[in-house]
Amino acid sequence: MTTPWHYKSAMEIRNAVRNRAVTATEITEHHLDRIAEVDGRVDAFTQIWRDEALAQAAAVDEKARQGRELGPLAGVPVGLKELLATRSGKTTCASKILENYRSPYDATVVRKLAAADAVFLGKVNMDEFAMGSSTERSTIKTTKNPWNLKCVPGGSSGGSAAAVTAGECAVSLGSDTGGSIRQPACLCGCVGIKPTYGRVSRYGLVAFASSLDQIGPLTRTVEDAALTLNTLCGRDPMDATSADLPVPDFTKALTGDIKGLRVGLPREYFTDALGAEMREKVEAAVDVLRRGGAEIVSVSFPHAQYAIAVYYIICTAEASANLARFDGVRYGFRHPAAKSVEEMYVLTKSEGFGPEVRRRILLGTYVLSSGYYDAYYLKAQKVRRLIKRDFDEAFEKCDVIAGPTSPIPSFEFGSKTDNPMEMYLADIYTISVNLATLPGISIPCGLTASGLPAGLQMMARPFDEETLLRAAHCHERMSGITLGPPPIA
Amino acid sequence: MEFEAVIGMEVHVEINSRSKVFCACATDFHAPPNTNVCPICLGMPGTLPVLNVDMVDKSVAVGLALNCAISRWSKMDRKNYFYPDLAKNYQISQYDLPLCHGGWLDIEVDGAPRRIGITRAHMEEDTARNTHTLAGGQSGVDFNRCGLPLLEIVTEPDIRSAKEAHAYLTALKQILQYLGVSDCNMEEGSLRAEANISIRPTGQEAFGTKTEVKNVASFSGVFKAIDYEISRQAQVLRSGGKVIQETRGWDADRGVTFSQRLKESAHDYRYFPEPDLVPIVVDEAWEQRIRESLPELPIARKARVESQYGLSAYDAGVITMTRALADYYEAVAAAGADPKKAANWLTVELQALLTDSKQEITECRVAPAALAELVALIESGDISGKMAKDILGDMFITGKTARAIVAEKGLVQISDSGELAEIIRRVLAENPAQVEQYRAGKEKVLGFLVGQVMRATQGKANPQILNDLLRDELAP
Numbered sequence: 001m002t003t004p005w006h007y008k009s010a011m012e013i014r015n016a017v018r019n020r021a022v023t024a025t026e027i028t029e030h031h032l033d034r035i036a037e038v039d040g041r042v043d044a045f046t047q048i049w050r051d052e053a054l055a056q057a058a059a060v061d062e063k064a065r066q067g068r069e070l071g072p073l074a075g076v077p078v079g080l081k082e083l084l085a086t087r088s089g090k091t092t093c094a095s096k097i098l099e100n101y102r103s104p105y106d107a108t109v110v111r112k113l114a115a116a117d118a119v120f121l122g123k124v125n126m127d128e129f130a131m132g133s134s135t136e137r138s139t140i141k142t143t144k145n146p147w148n149l150k151c152v153p154g155g156s157s158g159g160s161a162a163a164v165t166a167g168e169c170a171v172s173l174g175s176d177t178g179g180s181i182r183q184p185a186c187l188c189g190c191v192g193i194k195p196t197y198g199r200v201s202r203y204g205l206v207a208f209a210s211s212l213d214q215i216g217p218l219t220r221t222v223e224d225a226a227l228t229l230n231t232l233c234g235r236d237p238m239d240a241t242s243a244d245l246p247v248p249d250f251t252k253a254l255t256g257d258i259k260g261l262r263v264g265l266p267r268e269y270f271t272d273a274l275g276a277e278m279r280e281k282v283e284a285a286v287d288v289l290r291r292g293g294a295e296i297v298s299v300s301f302p303h304a305q306y307a308i309a310v311y312y313i314i315c316t317a318e319a320s321a322n323l324a325r326f327d328g329v330r331y332g333f334r335h336p337a338a339k340s341v342e343e344m345y346v347l348t349k350s351e352g353f354g355p356e357v358r359r360r361i362l363l364g365t366y367v368l369s370s371g372y373y374d375a376y377y378l379k380a381q382k383v384r385r386l387i388k389r390d391f392d393e394a395f396e397k398c399d400v401i402a403g404p405t406s407p408i409p410s411f412e413f414g415s416k417t418d419n420p421m422e423m424y425l426a427d428i429y430t431i432s433v434n435l436a437t438l439p440g441i442s443i444p445c446g447l448t449a450s451g452l453p454a455g456l457q458m459m460a461r462p463f464d465e466e467t468l469l470r471a472a473h474c475h476e477r478m479s480g481i482t483l484g485p486p487p488i489a
Numbered sequence: 490m491e492f493e494a495v496i497g498m499e500v501h502v503e504i505n506s507r508s509k510v511f512c513a514c515a516t517d518f519h520a521p522p523n524t525n526v527c528p529i530c531l532g533m534p535g536t537l538p539v540l541n542v543d544m545v546d547k548s549v550a551v552g553l554a555l556n557c558a559i560s561r562w563s564k565m566d567r568k569n570y571f572y573p574d575l576a577k578n579y580q581i582s583q584y585d586l587p588l589c590h591g592g593w594l595d596i597e598v599d600g601a602p603r604r605i606g607i608t609r610a611h612m613e614e615d616t617a618r619n620t621h622t623l624a625g626g627q628s629g630v631d632f633n634r635c636g637l638p639l640l641e642i643v644t645e646p647d648i649r650s651a652k653e654a655h656a657y658l659t660a661l662k663q664i665l666q667y668l669g670v671s672d673c674n675m676e677e678g679s680l681r682a683e684a685n686i687s688i689r690p691t692g693q694e695a696f697g698t699k700t701e702v703k704n705v706a707s708f709s710g711v712f713k714a715i716d717y718e719i720s721r722q723a724q725v726l727r728s729g730g731k732v733i734q735e736t737r738g739w740d741a742d743r744g745v746t747f748s749q750r751l752k753e754s755a756h757d758y759r760y761f762p763e764p765d766l767v768p769i770v771v772d773e774a775w776e777q778r779i780r781e782s783l784p785e786l787p788i789a790r791k792a793r794v795e796s797q798y799g800l801s802a803y804d805a806g807v808i809t810m811t812r813a814l815a816d817y818y819e820a821v822a823a824a825g826a827d828p829k830k831a832a833n834w835l836t837v838e839l840q841a842l843l844t845d846s847k848q849e850i851t852e853c854r855v856a857p858a859a860l861a862e863l864v865a866l867i868e869s870g871d872i873s874g875k876m877a878k879d880i881l882g883d884m885f886i887t888g889k890t891a892r893a894i895v896a897e898k899g900l901v902q903i904s905d906s907g908e909l910a911e912i913i914r915r916v917l918a919e920n921p922a923q924v925e926q927y928r929a930g931k932e933k934v935l936g937f938l939v940g941q942v943m944r945a946t947q948g949k950a951n952p953q954i955l956n957d958l959l960r961d962e963l964a965p
C-alpha cells in the first residue's frame with residue numbers, strides 16, 4: 001500500500017510537485033480534505049485559509065506551467081503558529097486580547113516560506129502567548145494528542161505538533177522559548193528543532209521572551225527539518241539579533257555517518273526526575289547512536305539545577321515588558337466599561353489575558369522592581385552565564401549532547417493545570433538550551449507501553465545545526481523510528 | 490538670608506536623522522498626523538527595533554564636542570511605564586551605560602568664563618504626541634513623533650543662575666548647530682529644556698529640595714522661569730515654608746510657574762537591557778572617524794577669526810554665532826575684502842536686512858563674493874558709503890552684483906576735482922545771495938550749498954572732495 005499524500009514527507013511532496021507528478025493544487029486540496037476529516041477530533045487548526053491556500057497553490061502550478069523553476073518547498077502544505085504575524089487571517093496568539101487582531105505585515109519567516117513556494121493552510125493552536133506546556137492555555141480551543149485524544153499535545157506549539165503528526169500538514173512552524181517546539185514534538189512523536197538563537201529572524205514573531213524565543217519547524221522527518229531550515233535561516237536586516245552567518249545546505253549534512261562523533265550524556269539529566277519508561281527509551285536511542293559509531297562520553301552540568309528558576313525570572317521579566325503593549329489603546333480587545341485611561345488598562349488586561357499570562361506578567365514585574373532587580377533579574381543573568389559556560393565546557397568533550405526531551409510522556413487534560421510548578425517541570429530538560437542560546441532537536445525514539453511517544457533530545461554548539469541534524473538523521477535511519485500514522489488515522 | 494541657586498539642565502535634542510531611530514520612517518515634522526508611521530514605530534505585535542547608525546554617529550559627535558568620554562561598549566535599555574503616547578508601553582532608552590559621559594561645556598557669563606559639567610548624553614526614542622482637544626471629549630494620538638531619534642544631555646548641578654542657564658543653552662544650541670545634528674527649533678519641540686532648580690543658603694553644602702520646570706518653549710522662557718522659580722522658592726523659605734519636590738509648568742502669559750504633578754513617589758521604571766538590540770560597540774576607529782569629521786567648534790573658531798582677521802572680540806563673537814554666518818564671513822574675506830570693513834558690512838548692514846526680512850544667511854541672495862566687491866568699490870572711492878547702502882539694498886532684493894547695479898544706474902561717484910569744481914562754480918553763480926551770507930559768517934549756509942551740488946550731481950559727488958572744493962571756492 002502506498003503512503004497517502006498526507007503522510008508523505010515534505011521532501012517527497014516538493015519533488016513530486018517539481019517533477020509535475022502532482023500539482024500543488026491537488027496536494028492542497030488533499031490536505032484540506034484531510035483537515036476536514038480529522039481536525040474535528042484533533043483540533044489543531046484555529047484558522048483554515050482554504051481560498052488563500054488554493055490561490056497560492058494555483059500560483060505555484062502556474063509557475064510550473066510557465067516552466068519557471070519552483071522553490072525548494074514547492075506545494076508543501078504548512079501550518080503557522082498563531083503568534084506569527086500574517087496579513088492573511090488573524091494573529092491572535094490564542095488570546096482574547098488579540099481575538100480579532102489582523103497584522104498589517106507578514107513575519108519574515110512567512111515571507112521566506114511563501115517565496116519558497118510553500119502553501120499556507122492556516123494557523124495552528126498554542127498556549128496563550130506561548131506560555132504553557134500543554135496547549136491547554138489557549139482561549140480558542142483544546143488541541144488533542146493524535147496518539148491519545150484524552151492527552152495533551154504538549155505546548156506551547158501543541159497545535160503545530162498535532163497538525164503534523166495527524167497528517168494535516170507536512171510542516172508547521174512553532175516557536176521555542178523554553179522548549180515549546182521540542183517538548184510538543186516529543187509528546188506527539190514528531191521532529192522539532194529549535195535553531196540557534198539568531199539563526200532564524202524573529203521579525204513577526206509576537207514576542208514572549210525576546211532573548212529566548214526562536215522560531216523553528218516541526219516535521220515528520222529529520223530531512224524535512226533540514227529542508228525547511230534551509231529556507232528559514234539567514235540574516236534579516238529587520239532583526240538586529242539575527243546572525244550574519246552563511247547558511248549551509250542542511251540536507252547535505254545528512255550523510256548517515258556519525259563515526260567518531262562524540263555524544264555527551266549529562267549526568268544531571270538521568271536522575272529520578274526522569275520517568276523510568278522515558279529513561280529506557282532514551283538509553284535505547286543512545287545505544288543506536290553508539291552502534292552507529294558514536295563515542296559516548298559523560299558530561300556534567302553543575303548549574304542545571306538552577307535552570308528553571310533562572311528561566312522563570314528572565315522570561316517573565318521580558319514578557320512583562322513585551323506584553324505591556326496590549327493595553328486596548330490601538331488594537332485588540334478594549335474593555336467597553338472603562339471610563340478613564342487607567343481603568344481601560346486595568347480592565348482590558350484583567351479580562352484580556354488568561355490566568356497564566358497574568359501570573360507571569362506579575363512575576364516579571366516583580367523581579368524587575370527596584371529593590372528586587374539585583375536579587376532576581378541580575379542574579380539570574382549571572383547564573384545564565386554559568387549555565388552557558390557549563391555547555392561550553394561540555395562541548396570541549398563532545399560534539400553533541402543527548403538526553404531526554406521531556407521527563408514524562410503526554411498526560412491527560414487537566415492533570416497539571418492547577419499546579420503551575422508541576423507544569424513548569426515539563427520543560428526541565430529543554431530550558432537550558434534556550435538560556436545558552438544553543439540549537440536543540442527532539443526526535444521520536446519509540447512508544448511507551450501505553451502507546452505514547454517518547455523523544456530523544458540532542459543539542460549542539462551554537463550554529464552547528466548540521467551536526468545536530470546529522471546525528472538525528474542517523475538515529476532515524478538506523479532505528480527505523482518515524483512514528484508512522486498515529487491511531488487517529 | 491542670602492540664597493544660592495543650584496540648577497541642573499536636561500536638554501532633549503531631536504537629532505535630524507532622515508529616518509527614525511528604530512525604523513525607516515521619515516522624520517518630517519510637518520507631515521499630517523499618523524502618516525510617518527509603520528508597524529515598528531507603532532509597536533505592532535512581532536515587530537523589532539533596529540538601531541539607526543546615523544543616530545549613533547551624530548550622538549558621538551555631540552559627545553565629543555562636549556568633551557565627553559565615548560563608551561566603548563554601551564547598550565539600550567527598556568524604560569517601562571504606561572502612557573497612551575508610548576506605543577510599546579516602554580521606551581527604548583539608555584540607563585546605566587550612556588553612550589557619552591563625563592564631559593563639560595565652557596560658557597561665558599558677563600565676560601567671565603564658566604565650566605558646566607556634562608554628566609551624560611544618551612540616546613532614546615521620542616514618544617507620540619497626545620491631543621486632548623478633539624470634539625466630544627475624545628483624545629487623539631499622533632505617532633509621527635513616536636520613535637524620532639532623541640539625545641538627552643544632562644548637566645551636573647553646576648549652574649547658579651538663570652543667566653548661566655541661558656548662556657549654557659545658547660552655547661549648547663550653538664554647538665549642536667555647528668555640528669549640524671539638529672535644527673534646535675524650540676517651538677517645534679526639536680530642542681526641549683528642563684531645569685532642576687533648588688536653592689540653599691549661601692555657603693551651605695547640602696542641596697535644597699528641587700523642583701523640575703518643564704514644557705518651556707523658548708530660551709527667554711527658560712530664563713524667566715528659572716528666575717521666577719528661584720525667587721518663589723526663596724519666598725517660600727523666608728516665610729518659613731518648605732519647598733515641595735514637584736514638576737512645575739511655565740505659564741508664559743502670566744510669567745509664573747505652576748504645579749503640574751507632585752512627585753509623591755519616584756516612578757519605578759523597571760529598567761532592564763533591551764533584548765531585541767545588540768550592544769553598541771563604538772571602537773577607537775569609529776570614534777576617530779567621527780572626531781576627524783567634526784567641524785571647527787564655536788570657541789576655537791571665534792578665537793581664530795578674531796586673530797586671523799584682526800577683529801574685535803565682539804565682532805568675532807557675532808560672526809561666529811552660527812556656523813553659516815562664520816562660513817559666509819570667511820568667504821567674503823577670502824574673496825579679497827578688507828576683513829574689518831567686511832565684518833562691519835556683514836554684522837551691521839547685511840544683518841539688518843536679514844533681520845527685517847526674517848531671512849537666514851543661508852537664504853541670502855547676496856553672494857559672499859558680491860559683498861566683497863561692494864566693500865572694494867567703497868575702498869577704491871568708486872562709490873560712497875551712503876551709495877553702498879542703497880546698492881546693498883538692491884543686491885539683497887535682486888541678487889545682482891554691486892558693479893552691475895552701479896553700471897545700470899550710472900552710480901559712479903564723481904571724484905574728479907575739475908569736473909566737480911565746474912559744477913560748484915555754476916551752483917555758486919546761481920545762488921549769489923547764499924554765497925554772500927556765507928561770506929558774512931553764516932556757516933550754516935554751507936549745508937544748503939552742498940545739497941545744491943549734490944542735487945546737481947544726482948548724489949554722485951564724492952562728499953569729501955566736494956567739501957574741500959566748496960570751501961576753497963567760497964574763500965574770499
Ligand SMILES: [Zn+2]
Pocket residue numbers: 509512513514525526527528529530531636
Ligand atoms: Zn516607523
